[in-house]
Amino acid sequence: MSNTEKKTLSPIYSITAGTIAGISECLVFYPLDVTKTLVQLQKGSEAKQSTFNVLKSIFKKGVAYKGISSPLAMEGFKRSVKFGATTEFKKFYNRINPSFFKENSVAVNVASGITSGIIEGFIITPFELVKVRLQDPLSKFKAPKDCLQHIISKEGYFKLFTTGLEAGALRQSVWNAAYFGSIPLLKSVILPKDLSKEDPKYDQKMLFSNFLAGTIGGLLASTINIPFDVVKSRVQGATTSEAKALYSSNTISTIFKIAKSEGPKTLFAGWTPKVLRLAPGGGLMFLMFEGMMSFFKKLNNIEE
Known part of the structure; x- marks a missing residue:
C-alpha cells in the first residue's frame, strides 16, 4: 500500500470493518465463550466437566447465549479498536522509525497490537465483568441490567471499571501481539511467491490465505494468552471476601499462585473452547476485515 493510499482511506473505514468483523465472530462463536468461562470457573477439588459436556449442557439448559447482550454491545467497539486502532498505530510507529517499524513487518504489527490491546483492556473490563458474573452457574441475575445494578450498589462504580483490568489488558495485548505479529509471516508462507493479480484464481487464493493465516494466528494467540484469561475470569468471578482476597495480587503473582495450588495445567483451563472459538x-x-477493507478501497477508487 502506498503512502497516497494510506492518506486517502480514512480511519473510519478500518473502524467500520473491524466492527462488522467482530460482531460476525461473536454471533457465530459465542456459545464457546460461555463454555470457556464455565470451564475456567471450575477450581480446586470440584468435579470438573469436559469442554464438550459443558457445551452440550449449556445448549440443553438453553443458556448457550446467556449474557450475549453485554459482549455484543461491547464487541463492535472492541473489534473496532482491535483492528482500527492497530491499523492506525502501524502508521504511527512507521512514521516514528520507518527503518525498524517497516510497513506490515512483524515489529510494527507486534507494537501496534500491544498498544491497541492496552486500550481494549480499558474498554472491555465493565462488559467482561458483567458477562462473567452472568455466565457463572451460581448467578441469580436474570439480565445484564440486574447484574450491573448489583455491582454498582455493592461494589461501587470504581470496581466496575477496575475489577480484572490488569489481567484483561494483558490478555488483549498478548493476544493482539501474537495474532497481528504472526499474520505477515504466515501469509508469506501460505501465498505462492509468484502470485500476481493476473492469476485467474488470485481472489480465491487471497481469501484462503487470509482465512488460514487468521485461523493459525488465532490458535497461536489464544494459546499464549490463556493464563491471563484464566486470571481475568477468576478475578471477575470472585464475589466472596475470601475469593477476592485470594485473587488480590497482581496478575503475574496470581498466575504463579494458581499454578502452585492447582497445578500448571489449570492455567490452560478453557483452552479447548477458547481455541475452538x-x-x-x-x-x-x-477474512471479514480484509474483505471489507478491500471493498472500501474499491469504493474510494484505491488500488490495493
Whole structure:
C-alpha cells in the first residue's frame, strides 16, 4: 500500500470493518465463550466437566447465549479498536522509525497490537465483568441490567471499571501481539511467491490465505494468552471476601499462585473452547476485515 493510499482511506473505514468483523465472530462463536468461562470457573477439588459436556449442557439448559447482550454491545467497539486502532498505530510507529517499524513487518504489527490491546483492556473490563458474573452457574441475575445494578450498589462504580483490568489488558495485548505479529509471516508462507493479480484464481487464493493465516494466528494467540484469561475470569468471578482476597495480587503473582495450588495445567483451563472459538474466529475476523477493507478501497477508487 502506498503512502497516497494510506492518506486517502480514512480511519473510519478500518473502524467500520473491524466492527462488522467482530460482531460476525461473536454471533457465530459465542456459545464457546460461555463454555470457556464455565470451564475456567471450575477450581480446586470440584468435579470438573469436559469442554464438550459443558457445551452440550449449556445448549440443553438453553443458556448457550446467556449474557450475549453485554459482549455484543461491547464487541463492535472492541473489534473496532482491535483492528482500527492497530491499523492506525502501524502508521504511527512507521512514521516514528520507518527503518525498524517497516510497513506490515512483524515489529510494527507486534507494537501496534500491544498498544491497541492496552486500550481494549480499558474498554472491555465493565462488559467482561458483567458477562462473567452472568455466565457463572451460581448467578441469580436474570439480565445484564440486574447484574450491573448489583455491582454498582455493592461494589461501587470504581470496581466496575477496575475489577480484572490488569489481567484483561494483558490478555488483549498478548493476544493482539501474537495474532497481528504472526499474520505477515504466515501469509508469506501460505501465498505462492509468484502470485500476481493476473492469476485467474488470485481472489480465491487471497481469501484462503487470509482465512488460514487468521485461523493459525488465532490458535497461536489464544494459546499464549490463556493464563491471563484464566486470571481475568477468576478475578471477575470472585464475589466472596475470601475469593477476592485470594485473587488480590497482581496478575503475574496470581498466575504463579494458581499454578502452585492447582497445578500448571489449570492455567490452560478453557483452552479447548477458547481455541475452538478463536482459531476459526480469528480466521473469520481477518477474512471479514480484509474483505471489507478491500471493498472500501474499491469504493474510494484505491488500488490495493
